[in-house]
Amino acid sequence: MVMATSSGTSGKMSHVRFEFGALMAALRMSVKVTRYHGIITAKPCRYIVMGYKPHRSNKTAVAKVAYLTTFLAPALSRKFILKHTADGYKPDFESIVNALKKYEKGRAPVRFMGFPSYTFFLFRLLEERGLSFKLPKGSKVMLGGGWKQFYQEAVDKATFYKLAKKTLNIDEENIVEFFGAVEHPILYTDCAYHHFHVPVYSKIVIRDPDTLEPLENGRTGLVNLISPLCTATPILSVMTDDLGILHNGEECPCGVRSPYLEIIGRVAPDDIKTCAAGAADILQGVKV
Amino acid sequence: MKLRRKLFASKDPYDCTKEQLFLDACRENFDHLISHCDDYKKICEGLGIRSSEDIAKPEDLPVIPTMLSSRNTHDADEAA
Ligand SMILES: [Zn+2]
Numbered sequence: 001m002v003m004a005t006s007s008g009t010s011g012k013m014s015h016v017r018f019e020f021g022a023l024m025a026a027l028r029m030s031v032k033v034t035r036y037h038g039i040i041t042a043k044p045c046r047y048i049v050m051g052y053k054p055h056r057s058n059k060t061a062v063a064k065v066a067y068l069t070t071f072l073a074p075a076l077s078r079k080f081i082l083k084h085t086a087d088g089y090k091p092d093f094e095s096i097v098n099a100l101k102k103y104e105k106g107r108a109p110v111r112f113m114g115f116p117s118y119t120f121f122l123f124r125l126l127e128e129r130g131l132s133f134k135l136p137k138g139s140k141v142m143l144g145g146g147w148k149q150f151y152q153e154a155v156d157k158a159t160f161y162k163l164a165k166k167t168l169n170i171d172e173e174n175i176v177e178f179f180g181a182v183e184h185p186i187l188y189t190d191c192a193y194h195h196f197h198v199p200v201y202s203k204i205v206i207r208d209p210d211t212l213e214p215l216e217n218g219r220t221g222l223v224n225l226i227s228p229l230c231t232a233t234p235i236l237s238v239m240t241d242d243l244g245i246l247h248n249g250e251e252c253p254c255g256v257r258s259p260y261l262e263i264i265g266r267v268a269p270d271d272i273k274t275c276a277a278g279a280a281d282i283l284q285g286v287k288v
Numbered sequence: 289m290k291l292r293r294k295l296f297a298s299k300d301p302y303d304c305t306k307e308q309l310f311l312d313a314c315r316e317n318f319d320h321l322i323s324h325c326d327d328y329k330k331i332c333e334g335l336g337i338r339s340s341e342d343i344a345k346p347e348d349l350p351v352i353p354t355m356l357s358s359r360n361t362h363d364a365d366e367a368a
Binding site: 028029032033181183197199200203205224226235236237238239249 | 295300302314318320324325351
């Protein structure tokens with residue numbers, strides 16, 4: 001039995017237990033999905049984890065998943081932005097900037113993995129300093145852990161993609177985002193058009209916030225996530241406080257026919273931070 | 289959890305032809321939960337859902353708020 005804990009950056013933590021069968025099913029799913037999206041490769045690369053450096057005190061799922069992601073291609077090295085200190089985790093942007101200066105001269109692709117907020121903050125820091133890097137071919141930015149607390153920044157993903165190109169020379173097609181939650185540990189990976197299609201392992205129902213009746217595709221409502229992955233915790237069908245829209249798969253030109261989810265916000269706005277407040281939090285670090 | 293194993297062994301992660309298998313795997317999971325988790329069973333009974341036969345589609349599964357579901361765990365050692 002394994003316990004997973006949500007990041008709890010908003011102060012609310014969830015604990016979910018997974019039995020062996022669920023872990024095996026999750027492993028199969030992860031291999032199939034990442035292979036489908038071309039993320040599993042044999043070419044060694046350098047990882048920059050825009051998240052936590054593993055530490056025995058950190059039980060969060062997001063830290064474990066980010067670390068596991070560094071095994072999708074053989075790792076030549078791993079650098080972490082959030083380092084454990086006596087006062088909790090602190091970001092170390094300077095070590096990442098120095099690593100980029102070194103990696104730019106090498107041949108191995110660089111893979112970023114982690115929180116969109118920290119990655120975005122790094123891009124802005126590089127831009128402010130007038131720094132830009134030409135990272136080796138095959139370099140990728142992989143995002144996970146959610147934009148949840150930074151919806152106001154996330155509104156403009158086009159800016160994110162433009163900054164990735166400007167500061168790291170990474171094209172939009174090499175930016176991959178993952179979505180998932182401790183209470184619904186299904187791996188959603190965005191397609192070439194940045195849509196989160198629903199995989200075969202789950203189903204998403206959008207419900208009317210007042211009546212909880214299912215809504216047809218294209219309408220906004222509460223996001224209800226369903227998956228038979230886990231039996232040790234009753235997370236078969238869970239209601240989130242996210243607001244989203246389910247679109248018909250045919251609306252996306254990528255070829256995947258399953259519907260895709262667009263998260264547009266959260267019912268409880270107290271967790272949502274403004275751009276400036278979010279940046280202050282980023283510099284301050286986090287306690288887990 | 290035979291049906292879960294079958295579902296998660298699907299070759300194409302976006303195969304749209306597995307809807308019945310998905311529903312059956314959800315029913316299998318539901319039957320396990322109501323026989324191992326008293327709180328879950330009480331919630332389901334309160335909603336008038338007593339067995340997987342009452343579930344005709346995934347939308348019929350009892351919906352649990354995330355904070356509540358993640359506070360209730362139980363042993364399911366034989367689950368695999
Ligand atoms: Zn698509």
